[in-house]
Amino acid sequence: MSNTQNSSFSLLNQKEIDSLIGFLSEQKNSLDSDVLSQKSIDKLIKLISSDSDRIITDVFDPFAHVDNSVLATLGFREDVSQLCELKFSVNETTDYIILTAYNTVTNKELVITPNLINANDTTDWGCSISPVFFNRIAKVFSFKYTQQTHDAVCNCFAKHTYGDANHKIPEIYLPVNEKLLECLI
Structure with a gap:
């Protein structure tokens, strides 16, 4: 102490x-x-x-019950040694985001939905997702993603939250550098 x-x-x-x-x-x-x-x-x-202006978001972990072995159960990945990339796109018809995991070893793809994390949730994410939440999904499932994907998530979030894709996102919505670096390819 x-x-x-x-x-x-x-x-x-x-x-x-x-x-x-x-x-x-x-x-x-x-x-x-x-x-x-x-x-x-x-x-x-x-x-x-804490002398930081950041709110500590990991104190209460909403993913504490999520087991990344669910991917093995689904036949997507045998273990975490298989590199999987988390991708981000937007459905042009609904404007909802789509998160897709790509197994670089088997070339399999799996759409990541909210109800994969919580069985009682919906199948759609909605129009945006915060960068910190996107990063948390990647960490829970041991996924990696590119800087380009991170930028796309940030731009989408800023556009739908603040009305401008170039708006500066407050730190509370961004992963800390250490967590971001752990997930970047």
């Missing part, structure tokens, strides 16, 4: 501590016993003590 503390400021002031204790007291019947586990406390400290 010593590496997360900064002597120039306290992590929480008394009013924030009182508010947190009040909230936890009110919610104690609906909270699991592990709410204040050391892991949760460490995540909270990391979030509060």
Whole structure:
């Protein structure tokens, strides 16, 4: 914990501590016993003590239940050693995006849909997807993608979110450099 503390400021002031204790007291019947586990406390400290303007998006992982072995079950890839590229395109008729995985070893293609990740979801992504979410899909399934694909995802997202494909995208919607580099071909 010593590496997360900064002597120039306290992590929480008394009013924030009182508010947190009040909230936890009110919610104690609906909270699991592990709410204040050391892991949760460490995540909270990391979030509060971060000197970055970025919001830490990996604290709560919506993909925690997704197993990349689903691709082997579907007969798409035997294991993660087979390089698979995640591609991005737009359906000209519906204007919805299409995510396709391409296995460079077997030359197989697989359309990646929301219900592949969550069985209760839809078959369509919609008109855009945030670059950080696109990157997270690539990481979960151990896919790689090109800089050109990343740029296309960013342009589409900016166009549909801000009305201009060249609009600067706020950092909250972009993968951190380390995660981007892990996925780039």
